[in-house]
Amino acid sequence: MPRTQPSSPPVSTLSALLSGCASLDAAAALHARLLKSSRLFRPVFLANCLAAAYSRLGAASSAVALLRHAPEGNGFSWNILLGATLRSRGLLAARRVFDGMPDRDAVAYNSMMSGYVDGGHSQEAFGLVRAMLEAGVRPSGFTFSIVLSAVRGARHGVQVHAAAVRHCFAHQDFAVGNALINMYRRVGLMEHAVRVFWSMNGHDIISWNSVMSVYRDDGRSSRVFECFRLIRSHGFSVDECSLSTVLSACIDAEDLSKGDQLLAYCVKMGLLTNSLICSAVISLLCASDRLADAVWLFKGMATWDSETCNAMISGYARSGLMEQAMSLFALALQNGILPTGFTFASVLRWSSCFGLVEQGTQIHALIFKIGLEDDLIIATALVDMYCKLASLEHAKKIFSRVNFKDLVLWNTMVVGLSHNGRGKEALQVFRQMLNCNIQPDRITLSGVLSACSLEGLVKEGIEIISLFKDKYYIVPGVEHHKCVVDMLSRAGMLGEAVYFVESKLQKCIVASLSNILEASLIKRDFHMADLIAEKMIKMKTRSSLPYIVLAQSYGAKWASPTVSQS
Template structure:
């Protein structure tokens, strides 16, 4: 580590401008501190104006010595807006968010850099509401947002309303369509909050999309399970002269695995070999996952063993591949070997191992992995906590699952759904409904999985009125239209409550097409409850629709024979 600044002029020729140039070139804190000491020895007059103090503080902040920058600037004479901006960034870099806000409030002059620094602090601290309020205040005071401003705020947006307001502001400032960085941030924002159609619209309005734009929109279409559209985007991207990167290839390979299009996957594999992408750990993990899903586990193992270095992503993919093939011993051995080779487990590593441990009922291994998670400090990660909650629910240990669930401060939708469905799997319908109600009170936006869990809980507990109210709530407030699986839950709920006539009417009114499976469920409920009249009625309806199921014919034959 250098103890003095590089190739500096002598004391006689050292000027504030030359000193600022040297500070910008400093590559370590020791070099900046040495130059600081030399400047003080030369003349303290250098620091009578804020210029050199600002340059020195900026160097300290850039080199990770934010406390030194704060101490320097607090004693700086005649501070200006640049001094305050550097001090603000230094305070935020030191984790003093409250002090930074006090400084911000006391500043007589604020520019876009000032607001961007404070917005970055709020975004880093996950204070999303505060960040959005500050953005609104920035615009009210007439400070023009920059592209960086929109990028910061988009990462802090958590609701559809705020996302659309931010997009509208970007359009008014002429950045939504012309600035690729802003457009890419909007696409990622819409993808994160679930407004996938808005993300596609933002991409279509871009005048000059870049590689990041194409990669982002392919991820959006992948989330929508639109495999053909992802393939079309990839072809369009190459035809327009864009050079695909590892992210592009890994996204398309993941889609090939999801839709089981092994022919296109082999083409992508050939492209990876041609463009030497297999050295990329992300691409390599996507290839391993594809090979495992296409029943080529030996090829995946061979590819993994040929890697020059171990990385977490390929290890996760092969662990899942082993477990998916029923080779849980090999999966756990690879997990142990990866740590011995210096690969630090990630939250996805633990999620993969815990998922398959619970599927195979390996309670002892699951609890050992839980101990390792606590030892490595992953117990607060929401992905790991979700995997632990799911594992304990599948093992029937709901008390442990609830304990982990309660300790997570920032619960996301996946964790709420995991707890909801886990309680249902263990026959705890009332507790599941309690989780559902608390979730709505916390302002979490539910999805179709949440609706399925809530309806299943009502069915389990025989709460018909509450179940129908939940259907209406999701349609009116959350604009989530029920699908066939939800209607099946409602039918099951009505049948369990003995409301067989209502179940038939519900199916005939809600389903546009005849559903043999749904009517079969009603018919079985009629038989179990001994309602021969309703059983005959349902069986006749199924026969009139030329159902291929043998059940209605058997029921009618027995009924007519009894007569």
Template sequence: MINFGGSLRTTGRFSVSYFSDLIDRCLTLGFLSSAQSIHAHLVKTGLHRHTFLGNRLLGLYSGIGSITLAIGVFQDIPDKNRFTWNILLMALVRTGCVEAAHELFEEMPERDVVSWNSLISGYVSTGYVDKAFGVLHRMQDLGVKVSAFTLSITASCVSSPRQAKQVHGFITRFGSGSLNTVLGNSLIDMYGRVGLAGYASQIFCAMDNSDVISWNSMISAYGRSGCGMEALECFCAMRAAGFLTDEFTMSSVLNICTDLENLAKGEQLLAHCFKMGFLSNSIVSSAVIDMYSIFGRLDDAVWIFRGMPRWDSVLCNSMYSGYVRSSIGDEAIKLFVVALRKSVMPTEFTFATILSSKTCFCSTDLGMQIHCWVCKTGFEADMIVANALVDMYSKLGFVESAIKIFSKMVAKDLVSWNTMIMGLAKNGQGVEALRIFRELQGNGVKPDRITLVGVLLACRYGHMVHEGKRIFSLMEKKYGVMRDLEHYACMVDMMGRAGMLKETLNIIETSPHSRSLSLWNLLLNACRIHGDLVFATIIAEKLLDLEARSSLPYLVLAQMYGVSGRWESVARVMKAMEERGVRKVREYSWICVRKHIYVFKTDQLFQWEGRAVYSMLQLLDWVMNGEGCVHEESTLYGDCCGE
């Protein structure tokens, strides 16, 4: 609490400067109780109606984040000036109350460039890019002078090449002819974000004065635009021009080396980082960790991580990503727990990375525990995290939970829709997946290739062949999506399982992927399902023409011969396979039961209780036979040609 004694008693009166000083001290401390105490004394003395002190008190409540009390102070000031309105406007923007800020803006008797900038900043920070541009256009129509700061703010929210060129046009129209450094840097960064490195380069060359930020922005622009070699050349030019590199420079160039798959150059830069002491910076270290983990050198990534004096979320996120990328999600979970104990708070990227780990897909309990942490830390409303949760629950088979999270999402991107459609399709809920697809179109979202893979899978799992054929035929004409191998694979699998073998053969032969082994494999499997041995023989020969060492044709034919009791043919096929040196690819499956992960192949359990499992299968077989159930020969204990 702030003490109101001392000089206050000795002077016997309250001065404006004294209260102004108290407000400064209170703002530094950030205590709401102290602010309310000052407010009470101002009311007692009547100074709360003083415009200057009212503005100071308004700024105090705004700085502390108490917008309700700030509005009360605003209403008590009888003679509001331009600063009064702007302080409350900025407070509303800062607390995310953009619509309220807009209403206040419309009520303002006098607006200056600060007022306009505040409103634009509010729309930018809350993602309303179009509204920010609308305010900018309105400034132009009213003849309000657009400041460099205004244009810098607007440049920061650009998300498309069209918008970038629009902002550049504003600057050309209202600028003084030459670019100052701050505005030039903003434009370089803007063009870099939308992938127009050529335009960024033109801005860079036109600048009268460039600084380290200019060079860093240009390197980053090249990197974002996929021009890695140009980025490295820019880095060399920067050093040749006598500019000192900083942590941002090194992290950008290290990421570019990773994108270029140039580990040798990356390690040269790492040596420079050691020399300059940049590795103590978490952004640089995280770039090194990313580089090593992407190149498969996880031990080196761990060594860098362990050498860091302090952990933060950026550093830990890179390590989580490295573990997940290397398919050892258990280590990512362990690190997550340790990081929490060290008070390293997770971010949305943390949860998205960990939830994508296969470890979460193997354990329902673990996935739900991570979900609890998401709720505790307030990230459930984050779109990226929500997408990851929908994906996780779909893969765990808890479709109702996935739908519940999806339906609660305030904002959805195309990834959200695709994840939900794919999750429903793979869980056999084809009708519901198509309903979500129709909802996507109703919301004006344009589907992409992944969307249509999900829709075709929904038709395949839902046995909706007619609908699948209709959507497949409309892909290019209605949805503007070119058919690729995955779309053809969905159609071949769907129609093959429906018994339309000849029509499926025609689709493969007339497709651009007629030599794709995966399509012929799917058709061969369809022949096996329907027991068409004659057609299977034709397809098997076609497969062997494409890939002589493929084991699938031999195995499928041997299995089909075995089911029909033609054991001599089985022996002949297996002998031909052996003579040609074709080996069966070993296939494994995993299942998590009571926190134990069981690994097994077609005819053998590798881990716990393998014999007991087979004894139980034998017992179930006897029970089935006793009740008159007949099993498929090919599905019990593996196939006749298993190892």
């Protein structure tokens, strides 16, 4: 009898094997089996599965070659080819594939947009969104997640949010809701981020972590603690991001008792092996003046990484132990732990805080030697350091060399110039920033108002506040109102300054009036000084300044010579 050929596995079995491939060798073996049985392209579904496996396992070029030789393909084939081309050949080749596709669905548009965003070409990604809508292709939740990650301005973010609402994704889709929260946090609209969170129909742990980060960045530590309590009461398992965020909030709020409770929880659950949590605990211990405990924890770790080394270096520097900080910095380098931008930023920050010019310039030399001077985070830290050390020429030179400046770098330069009395230069940099279509934030407004105050530009300062409110949706806060008071006082508009304080700064009226009182004395407007001193005494202030002013004023009046009547 003739030998019967073994039957080939069904398509469903082969596709399952391809989907479960854990190595390139396994995929290549299945590829050879399919070629031998002449079943690779019958149906094309198997070729798609094999190409997807190659792409997933890091052999995108093999996926491209396979699909290029397929006799016929379908929409899935084109989408897999586009994704593989993006991974292996770059944006230009991928765009040629995209333009040559007979039909483009949301998956194709999303892949191409994601490639543009990852490559730093946000405008091209936004252009594809418009083309997608014009072609009648309905965007998906993933579309909005991609676009929101590329938004850098408040007005644009609000427009994308409105589009997400129109397509019913803003409240229903976790991924879109989380992307909206992170976008609003990034552009500085914290209240918008909070409103998005509480309007969502449901939350996952990523949503909770995102809104906790918003509250922490906004200085609302009590809300971070409340969210952490709600996470646990709702049955979510806290992760490393949750714990590191709430530990950071404990440091910001100087609530060390809560920090100790969280530390006990981390020890009980055996979480200190996680580098992100361990670095947050080290920062907490250093902030609570328990440097020895932080060192003990750090030295007891099985392995060091950049996160934990950065926390310990920052802890040493925070305590003024710059020699130990620099020694650990060097030791990390010797052990092959490459410093991150945050490591350099931490060391440079504390070098400038302690006025250590020599250490700062040595670190700058090392940065230059290893070729990291163009790193945006490091460049920003260098500019900040040189501004704090009053070496403005060095700061401006580094600033001008950075090709792609972000908002943080612009703000650092504006604020640095203002703090060094260079108001006109700070305003020039601000105008350059707007010309580059960089959307300002609250920090920008503080720096610009300080510059206007230095130069006595009251009218321009008031116009800038209106610009921020009307165009950038930034409502001035207490810190900005204090800048306005300082600006009015420096310009000699003391009556206007008092009126502004009484209408805008009721919560810190005494401190603000004290500043105006000092300005009155400097301007030698003793009549206004008497009026402000009397106001402060009626408020029962504990400051001795108004009493001293009135005592001197009354003493001068009594001591003035009188003309005797004949």
